[in-house]
Amino acid sequence: MIKREKMTRKFSILGLVLLGCLLTVSLILLPGSAQARNIKVGVIDCYSGPAAVYGIDALNGFKLALSEINKKGVLGKKIEWTKRDTKFKVDLALNMAKELVMREDVDVIVGTINSGAAMAVSEAIAKKEKVPFITWISKSERITGEKGHRYVFSAGENTAMAGKAGGVALSKKPYVKYWIAGDDYEYGHAIANAAWRNLKAKKPDVKLIGESWWKPGEPDLTPYITAILAAKPDAVIFCTGGRSMTNIMKAVKATGMAKKIPIWIHTATDHAVLKPLGAGAPEGVMGTMDYHFYYPDIKANRDFVKKFRAAYGQAPGFPAFHGYITAYFIAEAYKKAGSVDKEKFVDALEGMKIASPVGEIEMRVCDHQVVLPMYLGVTKKAVGKNFVMSTDIVTLTGDQVMPTCDEIKKARGK
């Protein structure tokens, strides 16, 4: 007994010493201020939990672009990056972003799929500390809309664009009675509002007969589908993303809903959603998407996909595309700015045009939002493949789906 107690005490002292060492070491290991330092990009994004799949994909696209850029270098320097995991938590995102700015002294912050985190970082760090922040896959329209400011940019699509794309597309269809359902959080509601606003404007006789909203990540969505089916709408707008996307597709397939009622879901044609479902994905669902690895079928895209496959063994998803263009925006902006200066970088990035896998794209001056086309398609089993993909794709150009600069001004004026 006594021996065991001694052991325990020894171990506990050891444990304490280790803990102390860990803390001290991390405190002492201040980043060395390297002479002739490189350009430093701080990445904050979610690498744990359900959203990790997007965070990792975006980072892969970003890394691929940097490896190309660093072959030649920018202003005689390389672009370095360091990443922090936010775990989809806003308070952690703030901790991490402050750490990147104050301790790592990064020149640019990029990242995060979590819109709440993006907005917190935009306000509390980018705006306050005057550090440029480029969001790549957070989709809240408020980031570059009503809450936009000089230091925040978006290299991703947003809910206003997605909703408008859906609204415009649906207005050409004959449906009158609609049901809206989705994830009960900002993203879902924002898409619903944008889609409905645009649909109603283009086609005033549409009627909303009901709405259902579920907890984000709700595992079994069958009860919602059967309840909607009972109400017999002409068409359904699902406003959902991430893992709920897969869940809704499964429920749609299992209940055979797609055969009964037309459905539009933004990102329904996302490969990250369709691929795991394999042949089990429902066909005939309308979806909009900002990027497909198989569309547009132009050389720039084919090259990007080829390089990505070579590097990571799988096709790029939409986050990889946004990560990729973000890196190029950063590199080109520094080239144009001529020095590693935050203010000059912001000036350079405004209105910047770069070549991308989907053709030339522009960072709009008025709201710092990248102008991107949207692809409207219908899910269908691909010939000779064991998964479902988007077919009959119609391209909606950036100016068709984006709010005008006047609308942005109005939103910010409020």
Add this chain to the structure above:
Amino acid sequence: MLRVEGIHKSFEDFKAVSGSDLTVEAGQLVAVIGPNGAGKTTLFNLITGQLKADRGEIIFNDEDISKLPPYEICRKGIARSFQIANIFPRLTVFRNVQVSVLSQQRKSVKFFRPARMLAVKETREILENVGLAEKADAIAGSLAHGDQRTLEIAIALGNKPELLVLDEPTAGMSPEETGATMELIRRLADSQGLTILFCEHDMEVVFNVAQSIMVMHQGISIIQGGPDEVRNSARVQECYLGGA
């Protein structure tokens, strides 16, 4: 002082107490005896409010207390101990008793006076009275079983009760400890003029100490009277002594 009349309590199908009567006069030392499962503990829990009676009356100082919560009953002047050592194991012995004294002085909800300056004299007195003064700074949970039982009584004394209810104060004690505890009880009754109601299954102990004895059997009170009266009762012999 205390009068229990026709009290009933059942748990689901089991009738724990079905029609019990008990009278305690001021200054008396009253014992309740009965075999295990006779309903003694249930009866005590009914008196001090841990359980609520299905029907029947409990009159204390001309007031029906059968509907009151335990803390109200305690404030009326009935303090108790429990069959298993029911103390505050992580607090010191001193604090165990002090909490009770503070409660009695209505000082439990005071914020900005240090507790260690309050009710010190009263607490010390009680500890000395029961013989735990030397162990005042020990953590209660680390005391020996016998001391814990004594501490139980000390906590109850902290309430300055008119009536002290002790549920098998000697349960699990060695014969020496039992003797000491009974001595303590008798001393308390004599020196402080306390009215004490206790239950016990050791017959010898009871007959030596108690002035009035109530016998319970299967939830029913059979008789209450002086030691001799009870000893000579045919019914008691039949259902208790004979059976034991």
Add this chain to the structure above:
Amino acid sequence: MRVLSKDFFNLRSLGPIIALLVVLVILPSIIPRFYIYILAVIFMTALLAMSLNMVVGHGGLFQFHHGAFYGVGAYTAALMLTKTSLPMWLGFVAGPFMAAFVGLLIGMFCVRLTKLYFGMLQISLGSLVWAIAFRWYSFTGGDDGIHGIPLPSLISSTKGAYYFGLILLILCVTVIYLIFKSPFGATLQAIRDNPERCEAIGINVRRHQLIAIVIATFFAGVAGVLFVVVEGSVFPDLLFWVFSLELFIMCLLGGWFTFAGPILGAAIMISLRTFVGIYTEYWTLILGIILILLIFFLPEGVWGYLLEKFGFQRKKLLEKEPDP
């Protein structure tokens, strides 16, 4: 002042405390800015964990959703600062009082229940509060939250927030200490050890617990206000049960029967997630492993261990489990 006399404070232990305070006051002029910020975050979390431990460690209640009250305090302050033109300090005062009021409402439902049931009901009620913050877009900003809350730079700069946090922490910890040592605190600890016995010595256990909850939630509200000052944002994550569980773990980790344990627990958790997070995205794994090591080797929490080790307390805090 009698309150602050030696009746309450052990003069011998005041020495190290004053030394520590002096260090904390001069620290911001030596260390880099990020560490000042992290210390401010630690102050805030420590205050929150202390307030939780009032009811968990000292009161024995399964307060599973303390974050809800923290969030209410933060949201109240944030909403008053952004939506009204009332003076700033009014928002700061309203935060804690609102938190205490919600604490009273939820507490009244909860104290009727015991142990895990108490905790589960509190999680449910707290989650309803969370749902309000999460859903009511026009008022609370929904799940995006409210960001860029305007504050004077005197307190919102990194150093300003640090000193503001330090002052609040010292004030609140002093008050919590007074309560801890007061008859109320003593009785609360007795209730933790044995609520049944307390009823039998004339203590209205539920009322006592309810008062404790109200006080604890008040301090949670203070921590919420501090959060607004340190981060300039509020968002529904603060009210989500996951965060509350982490808080609970901080108390257990630091040593929940001790007074200062939660401060240490908060400091350890915040430092781990910040500094281990720099090196690996698998920091929760490391946190888990460290927790297991601590469970096995420091069963009374880190602070409990230190107390025992360095003989501040002669006896073991815990000899035996309370009777169930």
Add this chain to the structure above:
Amino acid sequence: MESGYTITFAALGSQFLVGLSRAMILFIVSSGMSLVLGVLRVPNVAHGSLYMIGAFAAFSISSLFGGGSTGFWLALVFAPLVVALISFVAERSLFRHLYEREHLMLLLFTFALMLILGDLVKMFWGADYRSIMAPEMFQGAVPIFGSPFPKYNLFLLGVGPLVAVLLWLFITKTKIGKISRAAAVDMEMVGAIGINVSWVFAFAFVLGCLLAGLGGALVSPTVSITLGMDHDIIMEAFLIVAIGGLGNMWGALVGSLIFGLTQSFGVLFWPQFAIVFPYAAVVIVLTWRPKGILKSVW
């Protein structure tokens, strides 16, 4: 909102069945948690992680056998066993040393286990969404009450009662089952009659975790298998066992039915507020019955 539809009797019937099938999954997961709560008296926070591992293991096993019907059935059998093995190792190597300790230490341990398992799943399976398909015979829907009802949910309606009956037989008819039931009521007595309490604990813990794994495997064809599944289920399971009566297996059934049915009828009548249904249900039930609906050992 311009309301333009009526709720029909058929819709009620179909929602009832859908809610019932959801309740079956919830029952399987929460009965496991209830068992651990009853015997070990500890809320197992890692229960959700084991559920997640069950789903991921089901994916791996099913794709190992080509993803078809065989794969599904094998996954259904072996995924829970994988989970049971993991929990057995964790219990014997670490957890059992804590039984003598302060009870909240057990809670702290399960919390640590949750952190560790969560990250290990990410290391082992990565962050991609996974999915397995229901076997051929359970794909698609059959019309019931005029609306399509997924066949797989019908299957769940069969499995739930089957598991319930097996559990009942196991606990009332086998020796170890009887012992663990007695342990839930009075642990000291079990120890006193010379039974190795530690093994009773191990048994209850592993069986509880196995049920979590089974739940994960069963749910996998209807959802995306992804990190974060643990968080989704754990709170629901806790709330279910609380309203049913902590540690009471049938309480878990009652709680699951309440949850499943509030959810499915709730979305029919107030579809905008689905997010608060479970919490509101708990508040109502616990205010009405502070110790849960059925008799509890807590």
